[in-house]
Every structure is written in structure tokens, then in C-alpha cells.
Amino acid sequence: MTSTASGRRPRIGIGGMHIESSTFSPHRTGYDDFRITRGAELLDRYAWTRPDGDLAGRVEWVPLLHAVSLPGGPVEPGAYDRIKGELIERLRAAGPLDGLVYDVHGAMSVVGLEDAEGDLTEAVREAIGPEALISAAMDPHGNVSRRFAGRLDLITAHRLAPHEDAWETRERAARKLVERLASGKGRPHLAWVQIPVLLPGERTSTRLEPAKSLYGRLAAVEAMDGVVDAAMWVGYAWADEPRCRAAVVVTGDDPVLAVEQTRSLAREYWEMRRDFAFAGPTGGADECVAEAVASPARPFLISDSGDNPTAGGAGDLAYMLGRLLANEDLAAGRATALHPGITDPAAVSECFAAGPGATVRLSVGGGISRGTADHAEPCELTGEVVALRRDDPVGGDLAAVRHGGVTAVLVSRRKPFHTLADFGELDPRGYDLVVVKLGYPEPELYDLAADWRLALTPGGVDQDLARLGHRRLARPLYPFDDEGFEVPHLEPLLL
Structure with missing residues (x-):
């Protein structure tokens, strides 16, 4: 398995920043709240980088930096800048990379920023260059803005809530990237759409319908000829930012099929918006x-x-x-x-x-x-x-x-x-x-x-979102707006 005609192994970096941040929490997340791993310790974090694994000898893994924190309040600007700066510095020092496994959550808020993952990913893309492929592994309670998704080449998210498949998701992102580099096909098409619905995770557990069936469809979509991956996000309900809402992304080599499946999933999500119930009494x-x-x-x-x-x-x-x-x-x-x-x-x-x-x-x-x-x-x-x-x-x-x-x-x-x-x-x-x-x-x-x-x-x-007092969400948005809410235009964009 190679990424170049010369037969060399693909060089794939690993890094990211992982936290969800409530803008309604008085807590502030500082640098010391993050657990930061680098080098061999970072490689040890993932099963698929092990020397005895089936990818051993086929990929040169390049550990960069990964920072993860317990969810909390918004990240302090100094902490964000310090972690972002080191990640970008390590990316540049790593030399030419063929790809990056980008391990992020998707609901990070930083004081003074409106789209933290968008800002971080723009810097990552600039550092790694336009030719390398970036494969993101995410939490479905993250947000997928156009600014963020447009800098990625592959993107997937957990399909279970609670997230019993979190490590499986990271491995899927890595293996899809390795497969993509081996095929020589380059960047697939990303069909992206946001849905004007924002619900707390406790109302979208895959233990219950309709989330169980909706998320259950993703593997079947992924298996279609011409599709690489299918993912769905409910968004993060406790940040007051315009990007916060549900989203669907289907990646594939067949752009027509990718758009068609994205549209179908998004419309089904919208039509079932009132059916989502709390995960228990x-x-x-x-x-x-x-x-x-x-x-x-x-x-x-x-x-x-x-x-x-x-x-x-x-x-x-x-x-x-x-x-x-x-x-x-x-x-x-x-x-x-x-x-x-x-x-x-x-x-x-x-x-x-x-x-x-x-x-x-x-x-x-x-x-x-x-x-x-x-x-x-x-x-x-x-x-x-x-x-x-x-x-x-x-x-x-x-x-x-x-x-x-x-x-x-x-x-x-x-x-x-x-x-x-x-x-x-x-x-x-x-x-x-x-x-x-x-x-x-x-x-x-x-x-x-x-x-x-x-x-x-x-x-x-x-859980009672109305009590929080959101002011900056893009409206209209269910359940904040319901009566007289016109059927939204859910036409995916190819990024």
C-alpha cells in the first residue's frame, strides 16, 4: 500500500484539540485543564498505530500533538493560542505529510472566537498544504460549519450515543485516510448541509427512536458504491454561536449520489424533529x-x-x-x-x-x-x-x-x-x-x-434551552421557533 509512484510509505500525522465548551458556564478552561500528549505517548493512544497491527510497515505515523480536556466553559484565548501554536509548529517541522488524522470534538468555544474549530482548521490546512488529505474524527454533538468542513477531505463522527464507538470512529477516520491515499483517487466530494434543528444530546440518544433508526442508516449509506462515508451531527446546544445546529455530510466519489443521500438524511431528520424525546423519564x-x-x-x-x-x-x-x-x-x-x-x-x-x-x-x-x-x-x-x-x-x-x-x-x-x-x-x-x-x-x-x-x-x-437565553443563534431554529416555521431549504452544497 503506497501513496506515491516511488513506492514509499505514506506519512500521516496525528493531532487535534478535543473539548466541548458551554458558553453558559461560568467556568473557564485554561491550559492546565488539557491533557497534552506528544511523540510515542500519542501513538500509544491508538490501537491502529501499534507495531503488531495490520497497518504496521505500511504507514509512517507522525505523532504531532493532541490536547483533550474535560468539557467545561470556554477556553481562555491564551491557552488556545498556546496549544494551536504548538500544533502548527509541529506540523511545519514534520516535513511533507501525505495526510493527517484530525482528532477533534467539534464543540470547542474560545473566548473571542465565533467558530473555534473553523479557526483551528484553517491554520492546520495552511500549515499542512493543499495537497495533503485531512481526515477528521468527531463527536456528533459537535458543530460542522461550512468554514470548518471546507478545509477537510474526509469527515466522520460517532454513530452511537452514548459514545460506545468513540475509538471505532477514530480508527474509521484513520483507515479511510490510508485507503484513500493507497487508491490515489485524491480528495472525494463532500456533500454538506446544515439543518435548522438544535437539540440537547439527552433528546437524541441512539438507544431510542428516531435517532436509533436515523443513525442506523449511516452504515448502509456508507456501503453504497461511490460513497466513502456518511455522518450526522445533532450540534451542541449549550453554546450561543451561529454555527450551532444539526448537520449531515456524505463524502464520496459520486457527487450526485453524495448529494442525494445527504438530502435524504437531512430531510428525514427535519421531518422527525418533534419525535426526539428524552432518553428517560x-x-x-x-x-x-x-x-x-x-x-x-x-x-x-x-x-x-x-x-x-x-x-x-x-x-x-x-x-x-x-x-x-x-x-x-x-x-x-x-x-x-x-x-x-x-x-x-x-x-x-x-x-x-x-x-x-x-x-x-x-x-x-x-x-x-x-x-x-x-x-x-x-x-x-x-x-x-x-x-x-x-x-x-x-x-x-x-x-x-x-x-x-x-x-x-x-x-x-x-x-x-x-x-x-x-x-x-x-x-x-x-x-x-x-x-x-x-x-x-x-x-x-x-x-x-x-x-x-x-x-x-x-x-x-x-436541558430547558429556553431558560438559558441564547441570543446569537442563526434563526429560525427548532425548537426555539416552531409555529409558522417554513420548510427549510435543505439542498446540500458540494465542498
């Missing part, structure tokens, strides 16, 4: 807590969706803790609840100073968000320190405090709780209720929960 915070306490299902999981750090929430809101403590059965210890992941480094320090078994009086939460809204105010918590843990790789120092039947786990750094391992010695299976800062549960928690509710709580990633 929903309710207000107090309603969900009352249902959970009354239910015989154990453990009963509640998602504190408005402050979900894996979607960009600040992670410091104690709103749900307050609602748990307000429930008489939980406060009295007649029922038990575990609520991990409230970010408050000062409260954690107080717990460590007091020590295990001590009674502490804490003002919990709101370190970042305080003063932004009523729901961002701290929650007063008096209780016993029941567990302490130092140096969690993600959450830093952790402290568990129990009041009545409610155990709150406080973290010094923003940390999602997705798996049983995240909970450490506090086994969630031993509690009646488990409240996590999450949207739809990831597979391990989904399997654990005897029942669950999606609490429509306030925060930087509020």
Missing part, C-alpha cells in the same frame, strides 16, 4: 427525589443534568444536594442517598483538616458559579466526614460528608462519576438513591440502575 428535582424515595427500585439513579461536567457544566452547583437535604425521609436517615462530584476545593480542605469522624459545618458549592443565579448559591451542610481520598487522577482530593441519610462527595477538581471505579470505596449499590451530575447514564451506570430519572435541573447545560 424526566421531572423537576423535587419530583424526581420524591419518586425515587417512594420507589422500591434500588438503587434509583437521578441525573443532575443541568450541571453535567461531561457536557460543559461547571460541576460546582449544590442545588441537588439542597433538594436531597430538603426531603424529610433522607434528612432523617429513613432513606439513603449518595451524591458525588460537587466541586469545592475549600470545603474538601476543611474536611481533611478536621479528619475522619469529625463533624464539619460547610458552605458547599458555588465556588465558580456563585452570584450568577439563585440556583448557584452554596448549600449549608453539617455532617460527619466519613471518607477521605488523596490524589485522585481526575478529582484531586475527595471528601465524603454524611448528614442523615445523605452522603455528599466533594471534589477539589471537576470530576464526572461514570463508572463504579469512579466511586472508590463508596459503593453506589449500597444506597437507595444515587444522584450523579450526568445526562443519560453511561453504560455501566445504566446497567446498575434499577430505575432512573433525568432531573431537569438548572445550570450551564440546562
